[in-house]
Amino acid sequence: MVNVVVCAASDNLPEKVGEYVLRKQDEALARGSVFNLAISGGSLVNVLKTALIDDKKVADKVQWSKWRVYFVDERIVSLTHPDSNYGAFKEAVLDHLPSGVQVQVFPINASLAGKGPEAYEQVAKEYEEILPKKLDTLLLGCGPDGHTCSLFPDAEHAYLVAERQKRVIWCHDSPKPPSDRVTITIPVMDAAGDIAFVATGSSKQPVMHQIFDKKDTKLPTALVNKLFGGKVTWFVDDQAFTKVETKTF
């Protein structure tokens, strides 16, 4: 069973996400000395800004010095490029941390951007080497086509979801620009402690129907539900979820 948290506008979705992340932080710090978190790009970084920076009740309890932040996927561009997920997270969250607060963040080796296929394989290999064997929490997005991380649906992208050996791979043909990316694979999700998706807005209505009513596991997001349901939580707003009929997830 997947846990689904449906938020009306008055429910404050970022606050619910912030409380979830704090709970996961506290559980990780009760087990060990650091909180290993991996995040996606897209709209998630703005939810994180509202949740972790603007919401003071949550912000005061974030133990940034114990966080290790990784990326579930990244576009192979320079870290200052407008498409960089690291750059988006820096702009939304890191640049707003109170002065003196330190957090360890692990971007890809962006010096290889623009250098071609062999270099991109190398970016993926290097990122696999720095990624912990087990991440405590993954915070994922959901594209309107049902992709998550840079695991895309459709036959030509089947190599991404099919990967079971490498933990990070090069995606060379992303239908969402830019085309060259690195992404975590299913084994990283398998090893992770918890997985949360954040999906908001009416553009997600058709895909929510495919995922939750049709349970169409050709979509990577629906596949994650099927494979890892017990540790998966969805945070959705009622605009995205309004057409979903099923009550069993």
Ligand SMILES: O=C(O)[C@H](O)[C@@H](O)[C@H](O)[C@H](O)COP(=O)(O)O
């Ligand atoms: O780098 C990326 O492209 C993202 O990591 C990607 O997987 C994103 O999470 C989804 O496309 C959802 O994006 P939105 O939340 O902006 O719709």
